Amino acid sequence: MGLLSDPNRRKALTGLLTRLNTPICIVCYLAGIVWFMGLAFEPFTLRTYMSENAMGSTMVEERFSSGERALSLAKEFDAHKRKAGGMPVEWLVKAMQSRGLEVFTQSFSRKLPFPDENKERYMVRGTNVYGILRAPRAPRTEALVITAPCSPGNTNNQAVALLLALAQYFRNQIYWAKDIIFLVNEHDLIGTQAWLEGYHHTNITGMEYSPLQGRAGSIQAALSLELSSDVITSLDLVLEGLNGQLPNLDLANLFYAFCQKLGVLCTIQGKLQRNDWDTAEGYTHAAQTMMLMVLKQACGRSWGDHGLFLRYHIEAASVRGINSFRHYKTDATTIGRLLEGMVRKLNNLLERLHQSYFFYLLPSLSRFVSIGYYMPAFGLLAVILLLRALDLWVHLGAPALAAVDGVTEAEQPSSPGVLTVLTPVVISHLTGVALYLLPVHLQEMAVEHFPVSETEAVVLTAIAIYTAGLALPHNTQRALYAVVMVLLSPAFTILYCVFIYQELIEAPVSVSEGWMLFLSVISQGILDHALYGSLVYPLLALFIYPCWLMFWNILFWN
Amino acid sequence: MAAPLTLLLIVAVTIRAVLFRSSLAELISARVEVVSPLNAWKRVVEGLALLDLGVSPYSGDVFHETPLMIYLFHFTVDYAEIVFIIADGITALALYLSIQTYNKDVFRKQKYALESDRYSADCLELLRSPKEMFYIPLKVAMFYLLNPFTILSCVAKSTCGLNNAIIALFIFCTLKGSALLSGILLALATYQSIYPLTLFAPALLFFLQRLYIPVNLRRSSFWFFTLQYAFMYVGSLVVITGLSFFLLGSWDFIPSVYGFIFSVPDLTPNIGLFWYFFAEMFEHFRLFFSCVFQINVFFYTIPLSIKLKEHPVFLIFMQIAIISIFKSYPTVGDVALYMAFLPAWSHLYRFLRNIFLVSCVLLACSALFPVLWHLWIYAGSANSNFYYAITLLFNFGQILLVADYFYAYLRREHHLTHGLYLKKKDGTEATLVLK
Numbered sequence: 001m002g003l004l005s006d007p008n009r010r011k012a013l014t015g016l017l018t019r020l021n022t023p024i025c026i027v028c029y030l031a032g033i034v035w036f037m038g039l040a041f042e043p044f045t046l047r048t049y050m051s052e053n054a055m056g057s058t059m060v061e062e063r064f065s066s067g068e069r070a071l072s073l074a075k076e077f078d079a080h081k082r083k084a085g086g087m088p089v090e091w092l093v094k095a096m097q098s099r100g101l102e103v104f105t106q107s108f109s110r111k112l113p114f115p116d117e118n119k120e121r122y123m124v125r126g127t128n129v130y131g132i133l134r135a136p137r138a139p140r141t142e143a144l145v146i147t148a149p150c151s152p153g154n155t156n157n158q159a160v161a162l163l164l165a166l167a168q169y170f171r172n173q174i175y176w177a178k179d180i181i182f183l184v185n186e187h188d189l190i191g192t193q194a195w196l197e198g199y200h201h202t203n204i205t206g207m208e209y210s211p212l213q214g215r216a217g218s219i220q221a222a223l224s225l226e227l228s229s230d231v232i233t234s235l236d237l238v239l240e241g242l243n244g245q246l247p248n249l250d251l252a253n254l255f256y257a258f259c260q261k262l263g264v265l266c267t268i269q270g271k272l273q274r275n276d277w278d279t280a281e282g283y284t285h286a287a288q289t290m291m292l293m294v295l296k297q298a299c300g301r302s303w304g305d306h307g308l309f310l311r312y313h314i315e316a317a318s319v320r321g322i323n324s325f326r327h328y329k330t331d332a333t334t335i336g337r338l339l340e341g342m343v344r345k346l347n348n349l350l351e352r353l354h355q356s357y358f359f360y361l362l363p364s365l366s367r368f369v370s371i372g373y374y375m376p377a378f379g380l381l382a383v384i385l386l387l388r389a390l391d392l393w394v395h396l397g398a399p400a401l402a403a404v405d406g407v408t409e410a411e412q413p414s415s416p417g418v419l420t421v422l423t424p425v426v427i428s429h430l431t432g433v434a435l436y437l438l439p440v441h442l443q444e445m446a447v448e449h450f451p452v453s454e455t456e457a458v459v460l461t462a463i464a465i466y467t468a469g470l471a472l473p474h475n476t477q478r479a480l481y482a483v484v485m486v487l488l489s490p491a492f493t494i495l496y497c498v499f500i501y502q503e504l505i506e507a508p509v510s511v512s513e514g515w516m517l518f519l520s521v522i523s524q525g526i527l528d529h530a531l532y533g534s535l536v537y538p539l540l541a542l543f544i545y546p547c548w549l550m551f552w553n554i555l556f557w558n
Numbered sequence: 559m560a561a562p563l564t565l566l567l568i569v570a571v572t573i574r575a576v577l578f579r580s581s582l583a584e585l586i587s588a589r590v591e592v593v594s595p596l597n598a599w600k601r602v603v604e605g606l607a608l609l610d611l612g613v614s615p616y617s618g619d620v621f622h623e624t625p626l627m628i629y630l631f632h633f634t635v636d637y638a639e640i641v642f643i644i645a646d647g648i649t650a651l652a653l654y655l656s657i658q659t660y661n662k663d664v665f666r667k668q669k670y671a672l673e674s675d676r677y678s679a680d681c682l683e684l685l686r687s688p689k690e691m692f693y694i695p696l697k698v699a700m701f702y703l704l705n706p707f708t709i710l711s712c713v714a715k716s717t718c719g720l721n722n723a724i725i726a727l728f729i730f731c732t733l734k735g736s737a738l739l740s741g742i743l744l745a746l747a748t749y750q751s752i753y754p755l756t757l758f759a760p761a762l763l764f765f766l767q768r769l770y771i772p773v774n775l776r777r778s779s780f781w782f783f784t785l786q787y788a789f790m791y792v793g794s795l796v797v798i799t800g801l802s803f804f805l806l807g808s809w810d811f812i813p814s815v816y817g818f819i820f821s822v823p824d825l826t827p828n829i830g831l832f833w834y835f836f837a838e839m840f841e842h843f844r845l846f847f848s849c850v851f852q853i854n855v856f857f858y859t860i861p862l863s864i865k866l867k868e869h870p871v872f873l874i875f876m877q878i879a880i881i882s883i884f885k886s887y888p889t890v891g892d893v894a895l896y897m898a899f900l901p902a903w904s905h906l907y908r909f910l911r912n913i914f915l916v917s918c919v920l921l922a923c924s925a926l927f928p929v930l931w932h933l934w935i936y937a938g939s940a941n942s943n944f945y946y947a948i949t950l951l952f953n954f955g956q957i958l959l960v961a962d963y964f965y966a967y968l969r970r971e972h973h974l975t976h977g978l979y980l981k982k983k984d985g986t987e988a989t990l991v992l993k
Contacts, residue, residue, distance in 0.1 A: 311937075313938045354938065358937075386918075
């Protein structure tokens with residue numbers, strides 16, 4: 001262990017560390033940023049490829065042809081939905097039964113901690129309807145799930161209709177080795193969460209649901225379909241799930257392979273792939289796609305109904321149909337064929353998808369960056385923390401070393417007692433705990449005393465506790481540093497991310513709209529944590545905010 | 559010192575009681591870092607159920623605790639939480655009183671050494687004063703009771719807490735000078751898990767030092783005392799084993815407990831080094847590798863005893879650390895026991911070289927254990943290699959910690975006899991290297 005035990009080499013190394021600390025840190029920071037942004041440059045990425053052997057080489061011809069029937073079914077579904085004022089449970093049950101599926105329903109209810117202003121719901125009650133297509137010849141140990149949400153208004157009618165048409169087509173085929181579950185969930189993510197919790201006998205989010213009467217074995221993969229128009233121009237793939245979890249890359253590769261085969265335009269993050277990687281616009285386009293994926297993963301919410309499946313080790317992705325202004329339109333039959341192909345390939349799986357990457361970034365659908373390539377960038381940023389800590393440690397130990405050789409100094413500078421250091425640490429963490437617990441618990445009190453709605457009360461309480469933490473020590477001499485610290489605080493970082501996100505999806509917002517978005521982001525974050533177990537809000541409140549508060553304390557230390 | 563100690567005990571008991579009543583208790587009882595197949599509470603309950611049914615608790619390869627333990631819990635299973643809290647309290651008290659006695663001993667020896675001019679002139683700052691040593695016993699008790707590892711181990715009701723209590727009582731009796739009680743408690747500790755056998759050497763060295771018997775293999779006084787102590791130890795071991803046989807009515811606890819510890823058949827992941835290796839190797843080589851790994855635990859006793867024969871209490875610390883790193887099914891409760899001793903060596907701080915790196919490594923690994931477990935078992939994105947990497951790093955950190963303290967201790971001893979500012983023959987400053 002030469003480095004750690006040889007005193008001469010140690011002294012040389014620590015000397016180097018203390019002398020060159022700031023330059024090394026700056027170099028590491030810039031290197032990390034440049035490395036990360038360079039990942040979107042096409043020669044540095046790898047082309048996607050199908051890793052799972054079982055999904056590779058079946059050459060089948062898709063024969064689904066009931067696209068038109070699906071569209072007329074969509075109108076019927078819409079009419080019944082309007083009549084029922086929500087999910088038309090009886091009609092769906094009859095429709096699925098007439099197609100030869102085993103149909104079951106599940107009712108669920110959940111009271112949100114405070115009203116959700118984006119989706120306008122507070123006391124949620126709903127029913128999930130699902131039908132199981134039993135595999136004709138195989139033992140019933142594995143299943144696949146295809147789900148379409150039942151959304152209020154005009155959205156997703158075609159998705160449910162296509163689901164039913166597919167069910168009818170699948171029923172007549174003999175090659176199914178796994179059971180297929182066709183799920184129509186109400187209230188999007190809350191319904192999916194209730195169904196998954198019922199299926200797996202867990203209760204992690206405090207939802208009340210009726211137990212599932214029918215089950216189909218362990219679920220290998222799931223696809224969620226969102227289709228709101230009769231013809232589409234492109235299909236968008238949504239991969240990001242809860243807490244930024246991603247499905248296996250093979251699922252994305254499968255989707256891309258089928259889009260190529262059937263000639264459907266496919267996008268990711270809503271952006272179409274470009275071919276000119278050597279121009280500046282091409283590079284910025286790829287970088288924007290990658291940054292969008294990073295931001296979507298960072299916010300921890302599930303960006304499609306598939307996101308909640310990932311937690312149960314079920315590979316899932318959402319396919320969203322987009323109708324924009326292009327000449328070439330794809331009809332429902334082609335989408336049906338695409339889904340048929342994907343489900344047939346998933347049917348061939350012998351084990352869960354595990355061959356390809358679980359952690360990756362996609363600058364486009366045909367190129368990927370795996371964790372081995374993007375982690376060093378993060379490692380370079382983390383090395384800076386280690387270097388600064390080592391530097392501080394060496395300086396703390398230096399007075400003791402200086403007294404060893406020769407003349408004994410006048411007494412060593414008195415090190416601050418443990419209590420003076422412990423107090424700010426404890427107070428910072430207690431403020432973090434307050435930021436985590438109090439906004440939801442104090443909303444009734446806030447609503448009594450102030451003329452705000454519950455949601456606003458929660459968000460404003462959070463902001464109030466956040467700002468109250470700043471008030472502890474302050475000192476006008478270090479005003480510049482104080483301003484810089486505040487501009488780098490977690491809340492402002494979220495604000496910048498909101499603006500950057502809006503820029504990246506090419507829908508820039510003004511400052512006031514951005515501020516309203518920021519407030520809704522906070523309320524959605526707290527709701528996601530309460531409803532689905534997203535970890536971003538606790539992480540920010542209990543770890544990142546106390547660390548930032550401690551830095552704030554250090555800034556004003558006398 | 560009674561008041562701060564009482565306050566500390568009250569705080570510790572409160573924390574444990576609060577955690578026992580919260581929902582975290584079940585979560586913690588299932589963590590593999592905290593419980594192992596040897597000391598899990600689930601298995602004790604299983605063994606008790608089998609005993610109530612009249613079947614031998616060792617049938618079915620679930621229960622691997624000793625018979626005395628199962629009979630203890632047969633009577634106290636309704637008060638199990640109190641038993642574990644009391645065990646933690648006993649350990650802390652025993653460590654407190656042991657370190658108090660040890661400190662008095664150290665100060666007395668230092669006084670004699672100063673009077674007989676054995677220390678060199680310029681090492682005044684290395685000498686220890688009663689003022690600095692006053693709070694050390696309290697800090698030792700605090701390090702044990704408020705260590706998150708100990709709290710986790712107690713809340714999980716892992717019998718490691720009881721093992722730690724027996725070892726702490728053994729240390730207390732040894733330091734108080736009672737050879738009989740020390741022998742009996744060491745036999746009990748060995749009976750629980752075989753590895754405390756290696757603590758025979760430091761206990762023997764301590765008694766020889768205390769009775770002023772020189773450690774010389776040619777002297778008859780040495781052999782006389784060794785045989786006496788060995789007789790007490792082996793005799794108690796035989797009595798305890800015989801008692802277990804009579805209580806249980808058969809000998810099947812020997813293969814179930816000791817055979818299990820030595821042959822490592824259960825490869826549940828834990829924070830030790832055995833499970834991954836043994837999962838990877840072929841059956842043909844299994845015996846060879848078990849022998850190699852087990853010898854590794856016992857092997858360091860001889861060289862360490864030779865080097866540290868003047869310092870038996872430090873040797874006890876080193877031995878406990880080596881046991882908890884290299885044993886077949888370690889848990890964080892074992893780690894907590896030797897970490898409790900660290901305040902006793904706080905005067906070595908200036909000679910420690912890697913303490914920052916070690917603390918960072920241990921903290922980071924403790925945080926990464928649950929993350930990588932979740933990624934492996936629940937999310938399916940990682941595999942056993944990731945978890946074993948963290949295990950390796952954790953054990954590397956522990957070894958570095960122990961080696962660092964060893965270096966610092968020996969360096970201080972060297973400085974005391976040869977002076978603090980070492981000069982080479984030509985007058986330039988010399989550096990000490992541990993080779």
